Structures are given as C-alpha cells and as structure tokens.
Amino acid sequence: MAIREQNPEPKNPVGLDGIEFIEYATSQPQALGAVLQMMGFMP
Incomplete structure (x- = not known):
C-alpha cells in the first residue's frame, strides 16, 4: 500500500x-514580511 502525499x-x-x-x-x-513571502504570501 502506497501513501501519496x-x-x-x-x-x-x-x-x-x-x-x-x-x-x-x-x-x-x-523580517516578518520576508517570512510571509517565503510562505507564498504576496503584498
């Protein structure tokens, strides 16, 4: 049985x-803005 992510x-x-x-x-x-952008959030 394979588990697919x-x-x-x-x-x-x-x-x-x-x-x-x-x-x-x-x-x-x-710094907070940079972290949010790394998570995919855009201004």
Whole structure:
C-alpha cells in the first residue's frame, strides 16, 4: 500500500482554504514580511 502525499497547488503553496482575519505585531516588520513571502504570501 502506497501513501501519496498531497502537494498544494503552486498558486497556493501553504495549502490554505482561506484566511478570515489575522493580525500580526512585530518590532521587525521587514523580517516578518520576508517570512510571509517565503510562505507564498504576496503584498
């Protein structure tokens, strides 16, 4: 029996089905922005 890993589509690299509301607070906004972009989020 083989287990297949389901990969997210390229336009949805995190595999989310939507985000209702998320608020971030940081003293390093550039670093947070870089991490979010690495996860596939775009400004």
